[in-house]
Amino acid sequence: MQSTMQQDQLSLATLLKYAATFQGDSTVSTWTGDGVRTMTYRELGAEAGRLANALRGLGVEEGDRVGTFMWNNNEHMVAYIAVPAMGSVLHALNIRLFPEQLVFVANHAEDKVVLVDGTLVPLFAQYLPKLTTVKHVIVVNGDASALTAPDGVTVHDYRTLIDGQSPDFDFPVIDERSAAAMCYTSGTTGDPKGVVYSHRSNWLHAMQVNSPNGMGFDGSDSVLAIVPLFHANAWGLPYAALMSGANVIMPDRFLQPQPLLELMASEKPTFAAAVPTIWGGVLAALAAAPQDISHLKTAVVGGAAVPPSMMRAFEEKHGVRILHAWGMTETSPLGSVAHAPAGVEGEEAWAYRYTQGRFPANVEARLVDDEGKVVPNDGESLGELQVRGGWITGSYYSPSGAEIDPDKFDDGWLRTGDVGKISPNGYLTLVDRSKDVIKSGGEWISSVDLENAVMGHPAVAEAAVIGVPDEKWDERPLVAIVLAEGAAAEAAELRDFLADKFAKWQLPERWTFIAEVPKTSVGKFDKKRLRAQYAEGELDVTTLG
C-alpha cells in the first residue's frame, strides 16, 4: 500500500533556504585574533548565492568537485553549504595531510576548483603544480597574486570574483542520494580512501547531531567548531547548526590553547567540539592561568578515546560537561554518544560516560568475532564493531568502479576495525583497534585500557602501548611514556600503579620513556611509526623482571 505523503527529497538546497529565512538572525563568526567578524544566516544565504553564481560562471556543474583548503571561518561555512546546495560536491581538503597524500586525494577526487585561505597560499603553492584536474584557484582573504598559476589554471581573488554576483541562485532540489560532499580517511596504511556523503545522509545526520541523544545543541547555543571542517565531515556541525539555528564560532587559524581561551573569554561559547589533544592543551593552559570557562556547558570530544581523568578535570574543576562520542569518517561521523542512562547518577553515571556510549536508532550496531559470528551484547563478549545505516558508507569512492578495500565491508555492514563490547542496555565500550589489540598467549589485552590507566598517574603526560613480539607469549605490551613537564617516574613505579587495575598476566614488563608520541596528521597516536621505531631499535626499553 502506498502512503499519501509527499515525495520529498532531503536536500541541502532546502536546508540553505530554510536557514537563510526561518533562522536568518542566527550567525556565524570568525575569530580574528582580537575579535570576530560576523555574518547572519540571512547574509550567509546571499553570500552562498553569490558563490554559486561565481562557481557556475567558472564552469562548475552538478556533480563537479569543489575543494577547500581552509581554516574554519565564515567563508568556509558558506562553501560548505553553497557547493552541495548547487548540486556540486564539496571536498574539504585536510591541510595537514602529508604532501603526497594531499596531491593524491585532490587528483583522485578530480577537484575542479579549490578555495584557498590567504594564509595557506604558501603551503598550497607547493601542491598546485601537481594537481592535474584543478582549473581555478580562489584565494580567500589573501593576496591572489602571490600564487603562481601553472598553465591551464586561473587564480582568482574571492571578493573580486563574488562581489559582483547576484545573491539569487536557483538552488536545485536534486535526488537525495546524490553526492553532496566527500572526505578522505587519513589512514596510516595505503592511500587515503574517499567517502562520499549524500544530501540525505547529511540531512539525517544533522537531525541526529541536534537530537538530545546526539550532541543536543539547539538554537540557543553558540557552537565553537574547533574540529576542522575537513575532519570527518566536520562532525556534521555546519549542517546541524543551520538546521537548528545555533550560532557558530569559528577559530580560523587560532588553534593553540592560549588564543582559544582568549576567544572563549570574548565569545563565551556554550558548546564546543574538538579532539582530545586540543582539550588536553586547554586543560594544561587553564592550570597555568585560571579562567572561568563555565559558559561552556558541553564539549563534545571524539576522534580518539578520552581519558577519564580529563573528563573529570573539566567537569569538576571547570564546570564543563565532556560528552564522549565515537565515530569515523566512514560514519559521517556520529556513531555512539555517551550520555548516562536516565536516573543513573554519581560514579555509575561516570562509568557510562567513560564508554563510547549508545547508538541512535539510525545506526545499527553489532559485534562480530574472528569467525564471523555475531557475539551477544552481554557486556563481556568482545568482537569487532560493525555498523549499518543511512549515514554509514557502503563502499569507498572509486572513479574506476573497481572496489577499494572490499574486506572493510561484511554483507552490507561496515567493519569499523574497532574491538569492543556492548552492554545489555546498549552501551559500547571499545577496548582497542583490531590491529592494536595485543594477542598474548591466546588472550587479548587492550592497549587502550593500559594507556588510559597509566595516563591517570600524575607524572604521565601521554602514554602509547603497542604489542611487540615475544618468544613465549607471541606478543606482549610495550608502554611508551611521555612524562609530564618537570615530572619523574620509574617504570617499576608505573607498573605498581597499574597493579590493582589489571590481571597480573596483563601487566606490562616492557617500558620506554620518549619525548613525544608520534601522531598522524589528525593527531591520533601513530602506532605504526612507534612499532617501526621499536623494530629499528630506536627505543630505549626497560624490561622489568
Place this chain on the structure above:
Amino acid sequence: MQSTMQQDQLSLATLLKYAATFQGDSTVSTWTGDGVRTMTYRELGAEAGRLANALRGLGVEEGDRVGTFMWNNNEHMVAYIAVPAMGSVLHALNIRLFPEQLVFVANHAEDKVVLVDGTLVPLFAQYLPKLTTVKHVIVVNGDASALTAPDGVTVHDYRTLIDGQSPDFDFPVIDERSAAAMCYTSGTTGDPKGVVYSHRSNWLHAMQVNSPNGMGFDGSDSVLAIVPLFHANAWGLPYAALMSGANVIMPDRFLQPQPLLELMASEKPTFAAAVPTIWGGVLAALAAAPQDISHLKTAVVGGAAVPPSMMRAFEEKHGVRILHAWGMTETSPLGSVAHAPAGVEGEEAWAYRYTQGRFPANVEARLVDDEGKVVPNDGESLGELQVRGGWITGSYYSPSGAEIDPDKFDDGWLRTGDVGKISPNGYLTLVDRSKDVIKSGGEWISSVDLENAVMGHPAVAEAAVIGVPDEKWDERPLVAIVLAEGAAAEAAELRDFLADKFAKWQLPERWTFIAEVPKTSVGKFDKKRLRAQYAEGELDVTTLG
C-alpha cells in the same frame, strides 16, 4: 555523482528492533485507576513479535489494515509499532467519531482486523454489524464472549490469541515510502478524509519530535500521552519515545482531571501532551484542590490555539512550561512549535510563545493570499498557510484512485485552511481558519483573537466568535459566551474589557450567553453548529448600540 552511503530504508521494523535492544530498559506503563502495569521495551519487543505472529496467523499480510478501537494503553502501544513493523498498516479508529463516520472510515480503509478494548466492546458492538471488511475482532483486556460476531467475523481474546505465539518474528525492512499507518480527519464538512503515513514520514517525524526545536523530550523523560493514539498520528509520541528511550505513561480511560491528577501524583511524568480542553480542566481542578505538579517540566499543547492566560497560569502558578504547537492530521502532525528565540526573555519571550511558533527545516511554509500570490514574511501580511515536506500529505487516501478534495493542494503544497502571518524571523501567528475569519467591510477580523481576548475576563469560561450576516458591513462578529461557574457579566462590560485591545471597528456589537460551546468529536469549537443555531434563531442575542 553517486554517494557511497548505504542504501538504507527508514523502517519501523528497524525502530522496533532498536527500542527492544538498545533501549530495552525503558518502559511503557498504563494507569489502572490506582497504580500502573508496566512493560519494558524489551518486553514490548517480544509482545510485538507475538502479536505479529498472531495477526499473520489470521491472514494479515503486507499492506493489510489493522484497526484499533482502544484507549491509550500498553497493548495499543504494542499494536502501534508491531503492525507497521510487520509491513501492515495501523489504523487507529477514533472512538469518539459519530457512528456514521466511524463506520465510514473503517469500511473506507478496509480494516481487516480490529483490536478493541474490553471497556469499549459495548460501543463497538453497535458498529460491528455495519463493518463490511472486518474478518477478525480481538478483544483486549475484556470479555470476548460479550461480543456477538456477525457472519464471517471471528472474535478472539487477545491474551488467548497471542500468549502461545513465538516472540520472534522476522519483521521485514520494506520500502520506506510504503504505508505504515493511517488516520482520518474528523472534518466538520463531508466525509472524513484519510491520510496514510509512511515508514519514512513517521521516522523523520519522530526525529523531529525528539529534537530540541520539536517537543524535545529525551531518554530521561517520562511522557504522559494524554492525547489519544487515534488523534492525528498520536502526535508522533509512540515512535519518538521508542527512538529516544523515553518512558511512556498511558492514562487508559482515566481522562478526567481528577484521575489524571492522581496519575500524576503517583507517576510524576516530566512531559505531557494534550489538547487545551484537557489542560483547562486540569487547571480548574488544581484551583479547587492544590497539588504540586512541578515534576511536569513541559506540557505540549496542540489541536487548538492555547489561551495565553492558560499558558501563564500553568507556568506561574504550577511551574509547568506550556509548549504551544501547531499541526494537523495532514502534517503527521508536528508543524511549528513555539520556543522563544535564543536570548529573548520576559514579556518578549511570552509574546513569541503565544504564537504558533517556528517550523523545522523539514517543513517548508509559505503564506498565499486570495489571488494565489505568496505574501512576504513581514509579520503583517495575512495569507493562507501552505506547507510542504516529507511528513506532509500530498493527497487524501482514495481506494478508487479518484482525487479527493484536490483543491486542498496547490502545486505540491498542502493548503492548511489556516490564515496567519509569519514574522521576519520565522514565527507563525495564526489568526483564524479561512472559513471562520470575519470579513467586515473589506477588512478581516480574526474570530480567534476576539475569543482569546474575551476569555481573559475572569467571568468568562469559554467564548466562541462567528461571523453573522450584516446588511451594512457584509459580516460582523457574534460573541457566544459561557460564563464561569457562579460568575456574572453583562455584554457591555465584556465589550468595554476589549476596548483597549482592538480597533473600534473590530469591537463586536452582538453578544449571546450560552450554556456550552458546541464541540466536534475531538473537542474543537464547532462553529458550523453555532452558525446553524444562530440561523435557526436558537440564540438569544443582545445587540449593543
